[in-house]
Amino acid sequence: MIKKIALLGALIFSHTACASNEPLIAPSFTEHNRTNGYFMEPIIATTSTDMAEALAKEWSYSKMMKHDLEIVKVNSCASLLSLTSLGYFAADKSKQEMFDAKYTVCMTWQTMADFKASKQSFLGELELNKAFANMTPPQLALVISRDDERRLVKSVSWENMSQIKSVERLNNEQAIFADSTGGRQKITLMAKGDYNGDGIEDVLFYMENSVEGGSYSSVYAYVLTRLSSEASFTLLKQW
Structure with missing residues (x-):
C-alpha cells in the first residue's frame, strides 16, 4: 500500500514538473510600432525592454503642454503620459487632437513594455479579412x-x-x-x-x-x- 501511494505521488510530481517545464511564448513585436514618427531612426523592438526604453527616450522634437498657468515642455512618451495623468493638455488648444493621437501611440508602447510571456495561445493565424x-x-x-x-x-x-x-x-x-x-x-x-x-x-x-x-x-x-x-x-x- 505504501509503495502504491509513493508511486502515485511520483506520478503526480512528474506530471506537475512536466507542466511547469512547458515552454513559454515570448512576447513578439512587428516592425509597425510608430517609432519612426518620434525619433531620427525608428526603433526595432524585439523585447518588452526595447519598448520600455522607447518610452523614456527623448523625441527628436518637443511640444508644449499646460495646466492652469504653468506651461511645460514634453519630449518623450514617459513625460506625455505622466503630464496627461496630472491634468495637463495642449498649450495650443488647436493641437489637442494631435496630443490625443500621441497619447494613444504612447499607450501602445506602454502596453508592449508591460507584455509578459504567455503559457498558451488561441490567437491562430490572425488573417486580417x-x-x-x-x-x-x-x-x-x-x-x-x-x-x-x-x-x-x-x-x-x-x-x-x-x-x-x-x-x-x-x-x-x-x-x-x-x-x-x-x-x-x-x-x-x-x-x-x-x-x-x-x-x-x-x-x-x-x-x-x-x-x-x-x-x-x-x-x-x-x-x-x-x-x-x-x-x-x-x-x-x-x-
Missing part, C-alpha cells in the same frame, strides 16, 4: 455619430456594426477595411503577449480611421484576446 472582422467586437467599428453609438450597443461584431464591403491587405500585419458608408479603417497588428497576467496570449492592434472624401480622422488602440480556439475575440482594453 472579413472573417476576422466577424470575430472581433463591435468597438473596433468606426463610430462618429449618435446613431452609430446606438447601433454599437446592439451590434455583436465589427463586421455586423460596419457592414464591411472590402478589405485591402497591405501586408501580413496591416489591412484597410472599407465600409458601406465611406468609412476607411487601417488596422495594424503591433504586438502579442500576455497583457492581463492570465497566461493567455493577447494581441495589440492600432487603428487609423478616416472617411472617404471627408476630413474626419481618429486613432485608437485595442488589446484583444481569445479564451479558446473556438471563441471570438474579447476586448480587454481600448484607448
Whole structure:
C-alpha cells in the first residue's frame, strides 16, 4: 500500500514538473510600432525592454503642454503620459487632437513594455479579412455619430456594426477595411503577449480611421484576446 501511494505521488510530481517545464511564448513585436514618427531612426523592438526604453527616450522634437498657468515642455512618451495623468493638455488648444493621437501611440508602447510571456495561445493565424472582422467586437467599428453609438450597443461584431464591403491587405500585419458608408479603417497588428497576467496570449492592434472624401480622422488602440480556439475575440482594453 505504501509503495502504491509513493508511486502515485511520483506520478503526480512528474506530471506537475512536466507542466511547469512547458515552454513559454515570448512576447513578439512587428516592425509597425510608430517609432519612426518620434525619433531620427525608428526603433526595432524585439523585447518588452526595447519598448520600455522607447518610452523614456527623448523625441527628436518637443511640444508644449499646460495646466492652469504653468506651461511645460514634453519630449518623450514617459513625460506625455505622466503630464496627461496630472491634468495637463495642449498649450495650443488647436493641437489637442494631435496630443490625443500621441497619447494613444504612447499607450501602445506602454502596453508592449508591460507584455509578459504567455503559457498558451488561441490567437491562430490572425488573417486580417472579413472573417476576422466577424470575430472581433463591435468597438473596433468606426463610430462618429449618435446613431452609430446606438447601433454599437446592439451590434455583436465589427463586421455586423460596419457592414464591411472590402478589405485591402497591405501586408501580413496591416489591412484597410472599407465600409458601406465611406468609412476607411487601417488596422495594424503591433504586438502579442500576455497583457492581463492570465497566461493567455493577447494581441495589440492600432487603428487609423478616416472617411472617404471627408476630413474626419481618429486613432485608437485595442488589446484583444481569445479564451479558446473556438471563441471570438474579447476586448480587454481600448484607448
